[in-house]
Amino acid sequence: MSCRRLKDWFGERYDTDALGALARLKTVPSHRFDAWYLAGGLTLFLFVFQFITGMALALYYIPHAEHAHKSIIDIVTKLNMGWLFRSLHHWGAQLAILVLFIHVFSTLLLKAYRKPRELVWFTGFVMLAISIFFGLSGYFLLWDERAFAAVRVATGGAGGLPLVGGLIKGFLRGGIDVTGETLTRFYAFHVAILPLVTIVVTGLHILLVQLHGMSVPLSQEEKQGRPEPFFPNLFYKDLIVWLICLGVLVTLAVVFPPEIGRKADPLAPAPENIKPEWYFLFLFQTLKLFPGEMLGMNGETIAITLISAAILFFFLIPIFDRRSAAGRRSPLFTWIGAFYLIYFTVMTIIGFLT
């Protein structure tokens, strides 16, 4: 069947012309900061990329404590291009989380969360949390000693939360300690639960963005130019960014393939100088700032409570920032956003260098 006939076949059954007209009607604002709009599309591209490479890896991975590590070694050493798929999946995850952080901070500093886009911010934040959990669960599937120690520390940290900490820790670990049960749970999260939640939340996020349109920063409302059509203008720009990102991704995957450490031994002590993944370094470094005991209480519990409060405040910023919601400038929240960004960056760099 030729393309023309296929198009006619669909056209006779569905109103495809209306869809085309809708795509032509969609416009995006044009102003000084419009390049930041590309971060959203790039995140979506990387998510799709992760789904594809992840599906290929899932065909060969064995989610069992006895075989998981060996199955990854087999993927890397025995399968044709297996090393490339694993490396692409690893670097895709790093870049997806990095781009998501850039997207969140640009939204925060440009106040794109302000009324009526609060739900867009909330769904975006949930996606960031899901991505970080994706990263942690995926890292653990490697079942090497570093991943094992990292998950023991991360789930132990969650256990430090007052009231619900023990429950969360037990739920994540599937028992008292990190074992093969934890691997089963993390596998279920990584390949079934999180992807489904991601599809639902991402769909809702995109739907809300379409409903509200792109946000224009307050400072640019008077200065913006003629809106650009989404298709083909922004679509072509997106395509250029995606292609360059794909090139960078493949280069990183080829030049810096991720290592595979020794198989995890639940009875062995944690290896020396272990560090969490880069997106946990700011938390790791913050925990180090607190002494073992403060005011007669456990220092770690205080630190985790404070960090949780700071994350909750970050999540609820659209509700607290009343001036932005009223269409007025709110320099206080610009400073708060800048503080979060600087703190995250500085603590990550310190954690990375020390």
Next chain:
Amino acid sequence: MLRAFLIVVFFFLIGETVLCGGAEPKVEAFPSAPYDRHIIYQALVLFWIGIMGLVVIIAMKLREIRRVRKMGIDEEEEDAPFLD
């Protein structure tokens, strides 16, 4: 500024791998035979050439769309005569 930011991020990610690498790898995560490596690097160069070619074509297309739009001839006039 955006370009400088992306360069910093790129080197940060590379540095992360180098510094956090830790002990020497236990498993070869990359084909070790010199011929295989040569083929892979050659394919990477070709891949980049393909990407740059596509980027140039799309950028030219985008420039043309912008030029037409700037001239104001991208929208059909409402009272234009219908030519059969």
